Structure formats: structure tokens, C-alpha cells
Amino acid sequence: MSRIIKSLVVPAHPHPYLCPDANQGWANIRAGFDEARRQIEESDADLLIIYSTLWPSIIGHQIISDPNPEWIFVDHDFHDLGSIPYSLNIDAQFAKDWDAANKARGLQSRCVNYHGFPIDGGSVVALKLLNPDNRIPAVICSSNVYANRAETTVLAKACTDAVEASGKKAIAVVIMSMSNRMFTQPVSPDEDAIHSLKDDEWNQKILEFLGEGRLEDLAQLSRTIQGQIRVQKVVSFKPMWWLSAINGQHNNFNGQVLAYEALHGAGGAVVVLDPSEGGIGDKEFDEDDVENYLGDRNVLDAVTEDSIVIEEQSLAEFDSLVLKTLAKEESGPELWQGTEGENLVNTDAAPKPVGPYPHARRIGDLLYLSGVGPRQAQTNSIPGGPIKDENGTPLDYDIEAQTRACIENIKVILEASGSGIDKVLDVTSFLVDMDRDFKGYNKVYSEYFQDVGATRTTLAVRALPTPIAVELKVIASL
Amino acid sequence: MGGGKIVAGIIAPHPPHLIYAENPPQNEPKSEGGWEQLRWGYERMRESLEEVDYDVIVILSPHWQTYVGTHFLGVENFKSLSVDPVFPNLFRFNYDMQVDIELAKAIHDQAEADGMAVKMMENPDFRVDYGTIVSCHLTRPDWDKPIVSISSNRSRHYYSVEVMQEMMMQLGESTRKAIEASGKRVLLIASNSLSHRHFTTESAIPEDMSKEHITSHAMHLWDMRILDLMREGKTQQVVDEMPEFIEQAISENDGGSLTWMFSALEMPTYSPLMHGYGTIIGTGNVIMEWQHEKKGGI
Numbered sequence: 001m002s003r004i005i006k007s008l009v010v011p012a013h014p015h016p017y018l019c020p021d022a023n024q025g026w027a028n029i030r031a032g033f034d035e036a037r038r039q040i041e042e043s044d045a046d047l048l049i050i051y052s053t054l055w056p057s058i059i060g061h062q063i064i065s066d067p068n069p070e071w072i073f074v075d076h077d078f079h080d081l082g083s084i085p086y087s088l089n090i091d092a093q094f095a096k097d098w099d100a101a102n103k104a105r106g107l108q109s110r111c112v113n114y115h116g117f118p119i120d121g122g123s124v125v126a127l128k129l130l131n132p133d134n135r136i137p138a139v140i141c142s143s144n145v146y147a148n149r150a151e152t153t154v155l156a157k158a159c160t161d162a163v164e165a166s167g168k169k170a171i172a173v174v175i176m177s178m179s180n181r182m183f184t185q186p187v188s189p190d191e192d193a194i195h196s197l198k199d200d201e202w203n204q205k206i207l208e209f210l211g212e213g214r215l216e217d218l219a220q221l222s223r224t225i226q227g228q229i230r231v232q233k234v235v236s237f238k239p240m241w242w243l244s245a246i247n248g249q250h251n252n253f254n255g256q257v258l259a260y261e262a263l264h265g266a267g268g269a270v271v272v273l274d275p276s277e278g279g280i281g282d283k284e285f286d287e288d289d290v291e292n293y294l295g296d297r298n299v300l301d302a303v304t305e306d307s308i309v310i311e312e313q314s315l316a317e318f319d320s321l322v323l324k325t326l327a328k329e330e331s332g333p334e335l336w337q338g339t340e341g342e343n344l345v346n347t348d349a350a351p352k353p354v355g356p357y358p359h360a361r362r363i364g365d366l367l368y369l370s371g372v373g374p375r376q377a378q379t380n381s382i383p384g385g386p387i388k389d390e391n392g393t394p395l396d397y398d399i400e401a402q403t404r405a406c407i408e409n410i411k412v413i414l415e416a417s418g419s420g421i422d423k424v425l426d427v428t429s430f431l432v433d434m435d436r437d438f439k440g441y442n443k444v445y446s447e448y449f450q451d452v453g454a455t456r457t458t459l460a461v462r463a464l465p466t467p468i469a470v471e472l473k474v475i476a477s478l
Numbered sequence: 479m480g481g482g483k484i485v486a487g488i489i490a491p492h493p494p495h496l497i498y499a500e501n502p503p504q505n506e507p508k509s510e511g512g513w514e515q516l517r518w519g520y521e522r523m524r525e526s527l528e529e530v531d532y533d534v535i536v537i538l539s540p541h542w543q544t545y546v547g548t549h550f551l552g553v554e555n556f557k558s559l560s561v562d563p564v565f566p567n568l569f570r571f572n573y574d575m576q577v578d579i580e581l582a583k584a585i586h587d588q589a590e591a592d593g594m595a596v597k598m599m600e601n602p603d604f605r606v607d608y609g610t611i612v613s614c615h616l617t618r619p620d621w622d623k624p625i626v627s628i629s630s631n632r633s634r635h636y637y638s639v640e641v642m643q644e645m646m647m648q649l650g651e652s653t654r655k656a657i658e659a660s661g662k663r664v665l666l667i668a669s670n671s672l673s674h675r676h677f678t679t680e681s682a683i684p685e686d687m688s689k690e691h692i693t694s695h696a697m698h699l700w701d702m703r704i705l706d707l708m709r710e711g712k713t714q715q716v717v718d719e720m721p722e723f724i725e726q727a728i729s730e731n732d733g734g735s736l737t738w739m740f741s742a743l744e745m746p747t748y749s750p751l752m753h754g755y756g757t758i759i760g761t762g763n764v765i766m767e768w769q770h771e772k773k774g775g776i
Contacts, residue, residue, distance in 0.1 A: 083603040
């Protein structure tokens, strides 16, 4: 049973909030928002997850983690309609969890917690209208300018990881126009209409799909829709990829189109999708599914000839090539596939072993984890930086970042094994510089294990196999 | 009134990394420097502009994006905090700027009379875009000149680069006519990069210059081609080749600022001063000055 209990599509313009009475269509959209709000209030949701096409990002995806962002929003185009002061209730812990889940699946990601950060207008309007009393905490994620279907799909799956781990019941909200071509001249409110008949006909088709609950089918048409009725603005038509993936990529929804009207020529709709047991059926056609983002634009570092060949490799060859490439880039020990076998657990979301062992082993009701460091699953990079370069020259590093990454890796393995961090019984920690690092390590450790009650032993060791400063070994219950 | 003139025009790129690297007191994040080639270029341009007498800066920034016409800041003073939505880790800048409403309205009215869709932005809660702030700060860190800020109409997205250029050519002419009628001496800023393909990853230390370079050789070749044309005074050819440049190099000139400035300068054929070129998170950036009055412009 998915923990995404409802999904919404809502428009991005400020008109329904600032001046709904100026145009009957804007009033209809406002009424659609009001009905959606009523349904949200009747649900037992405890989290609103927003994916906004009005917040473009370049360096991966960004997630608001300021627990209470406050400012005044003014639209760049429609500034004459008025200002929207806002004070939002953000689930900062969930934002951090989603960020960690993104990284575990190979995505670039970061949390944003700065006073005065400009929350995008679409998110502000949606939260004002759907959650006016801030009763339900929200989280807001950007839409990456360069992200393709794979990256957007993995972003949604990572969010699902975080939702599942949190135990929350969530409502997913995408902020977008249908057709997005506005009039380029001022028009009076009573002259507003969809920009063209062609745009209107495509919008009607999109709404027909949504009304029938055919979300995955619509996601498969995203590129076509972008080409037919979308002006190439900063962010292209990606929200259906995200929304379908966060729901498990199917067509089984009860769809309600609560409103569809023109917003200065663009198509704005309020749509609610409720998961259902049956529906229109499974996907009519399919694209490759993706679980982890392997990156396609690693332009920051030199690209080797080896990596150019990747697209032409079979999956098995590809895995092998990645392992070799990673090992070569890091100049560290050879990376291994986790040992397979009965009761053995391995996950692609955790760093590759450096020897012939699994990530974890189940024995009865107990789970034994191999030693886990901070290396990242797909990139083999070390958050907080390595402790030395390939010549052995010591480097400055961040023990808190390393410890956090280490424990996040442990969480991933525990969850892949059917356990969790709250079930950890015993921890053995290894530090390569006790004097320097114990304080920082202990600080982060306490964030995760304060209330767990696990026993712990911390040892100083001369070195670890990779250039890391900390490694943890864990025993947990199942 | 009459007697106004454009005394100089500059390309002044706006990546927030340059402010971050400069460590001005207005910016909250602090750095260990970085992007020195471009920051030294800005230094050279500031020294050069010390010899230029001007009353007001008129800037067109691609980060105030409007779809319904071209807009002009129309509030006398803006004082607030600007946080970059893309690089908030680098740019959280406390700004305090004066707007020359009289000149802004004059350009607005002239453009309207010339058939363009325009609007004055008179909402005091409006947040000035970071492109305007970065380019203006690096050009004039004392903030002692009033500013006219013009939005970037995204007609390229709605129609084509050709339509965008037609509109920007007209806006440039309208700008020039309004300035001439104003009696004011004006510095124009085209706030834009050249090639505009970003890295999608960021170094652990953003100012780690061992990681900075152009994203691809093709981008470099395009940047050098456009630079050479500009240095040879072939601004008309730059405008003619703009559609291909924008498509091939994902150039930020799709925002229209360079075409607008060239039009306002009446397509200069003299060589500009080359102050610096460098890359920022993979994008190509140049700092260049057209000494319009010195070279016999209007």
C-alpha cells in the first residue's frame, strides 16, 4: 500500500489567489483549489510534497529545509496584481531525509535553508490555497533544468524511499501549466482565453487521461506534449514523470478534474488523483525503468574514453565497467560485487564492497552488517573529502560529513534488509584519528542514535582500506 | 531637453560566483577567492570607467524574465536581501539601490510610442533580480549611480531568436531616443554570459579553480568566434549569427541584452576594449567595453 494517498495537479499563476473575482474562469480555478483543500483536510495526510516547475535548478535538485520560510512574493510579470506575504510550515527533517535518499540513489541534491530564500510563486500560491493554516507540514523540491526522464524518475523514487522510511502519509502536488503559452500582450480579465484552439484541444486530451486515472500513460507522452503545446521556457514538461514515479508508475487512479480554465492564455487545471484498486489498466507501453541515477554529464571531472562506451554496453558489462572506472578514478582498492547467497543482503544503494563479502547477513532474528564507511553508492566519492590524496599526502576533511554519510549508508542497508535504524542493537565504530575526530563523530552519532539505546564501542585504528576517517559495524534486530 | 548621450556600453556578466569570490561586506557567504581572471577584468573595466563621466546606469538583465511585454523598475529605492534561487550557498546579498524613475519612464513611454508592449513595475515589495544586482555591483561597487533596470522579454521562447532580435533592436532604438531626449549621460550594461552550458555538479569548494573550465571545446570555439567578431567591430555580423550562436552554444544572449545594447549603440564598428574572459561553472563570460563617446558615438 503506497503511502502517497492522494496526488494533485495545480496551476502556477497567482491570479486565482490574488484576484479570483476579476474573471469567472479564475474564480472557477479558485473553487477547484477550495475543493482540493477540502479533500486534503478530510484526509489523514501528514505531509504535502511539492514539485514545482517554477523553481528551476542547475546543480541537481534543491529541497527547502528552512522550517519556517517567510517573505513576500511578487510575481515578475503580474506584479501589479499585488503581493503575497507568506510564512510556511516546512518538514525540515523530511527534507533532509529526501536529500539523503537522493544521494543514496546517485543524484546531485542539496537542502536549502537560508533566510530570505525566494520560494517560487507556484509553491506559495498552492500552499496558501491548499493549506492556508499550515496545518500539514510541506516540503518543496526544485525542477532541474537539465534533468531527463531518468533523473526525474529517480528523484521521485528517492522521495518514495524517504516517505516509506518516515511512515508518513503524504499528498504529492505538482505545480504546472498544461499548455503554457501566455498572451504576450496585456489582456483585460474578461478577454482571457486559452491561447489557441490547438492548445485547448491538447489540454482537453491531457485532462481526459487524468480524468481516467491514466497517469503513467500521460507520463509516457511527456515529450510529445512538450513539443506540441509547450513553449520552451526554462523547465520543460517533466512533472508527470515525477508524479507517476512517486505513485509507482501505473494507471490505477480515480481522477477528478476540478477545474480547467485560461490563465492569461495558458491552460490551468486543478486535478485530484486518488489511488484505486482497479482502473483503466496497466501501462499500454513502457520505457526503461530506472532505480539509480548513474549520471550522464559528469563534466566536472575528466571523462575517460572508457566511459564514452557505456551506452553501448549490456547491463552486466556496464556494471563491470563502472566498477573498473570508479576504482581507477579513486586509485583505491578494487571494488567488488556483494557476495550473493541465502540470507545475504546487497543493495545498489550502498557503496560497493572492497572484498568478497555482502552488505549484510540475516541469522534468525538478527542482522549483521559488514563495516560501512561514507563512500557514495554510485560515485564512490567521499562526502567531507578523503583523508589523503593518491600520493598519501594528508588532506583536510569533514568528519561530521563523513559520519553522516556513513550512517546514511547504514540506514539504506538496514532498510533493504527489512530492519531500521531504530532496531540497531550494537555499534562498533572505527576512527583513524580519535583525538581529532571523536567530538565531531559523536555529535552526528547522537543525532541518529540518541534514543535508540544501542550499545557502542569506539576504537582507534591506524588505517581503513579506503581514504576515509570513520567506519561503523552494526548488529540489528529484524 | 535633448543633449543626452550614451557614453559607453559594456558586457558585464552576472554569475553570483564573482560576488562570492570578491567577498564584499554586503554578501553573507565568504570565500577564498576564485575566478580571478574575470574579477581582474572587472577591475580593469572599473579603472577604465573612472575616466568616463556618466549620470545613470541602464541595464537589461536576463534574470528578470517577463513574458507579457518589457518591464521597467519604477520604484525610487529598493533595499532588501537577494538570495540566488540557484546558488543560494554563494549569493545572499544585501542591496540598496536608487532607481532613475524619470529615465525609466521616458524609455517606457518611448518604447510604447514605438509600438512595444511595456509596463512599469511599481510594487514596492518586488525583489530585484540577482543579475541586475551582480552586474551593477561589479561595475560600480559604491552604488552611487541611479539605475534603470529593464526586464528580459522572453520572445525568443515564444517565437524565435529572430523575433527576439527584432524586438530588441526596436527597444535599443527606443532606449537611445529616450536617452538623447533626457539630457543625461548614460552607461549601458548588457548583463549576460556568452556560451551558457553549466556544469551540473559543484565542487566541494565552489571556488576550487582546479575544477573550472569551459564545458566543451565547441563552446570555447563559439565564444572565441563571437569575441573575435566583436573585437573586429563586426557587431552586425554578431547579430546576424546570433540564432546559430544561441542554438549551438545555448547562449544567454537569448535574453536579448546584447542585441539591445548594440542597437542602442547604433551597431558600433569600432573595436571595444577587451577587459577579460573566463569561465564560471563551465559557462563562457567576457567583460568588454565600447568607449562610445571616446570613439565618436552620439
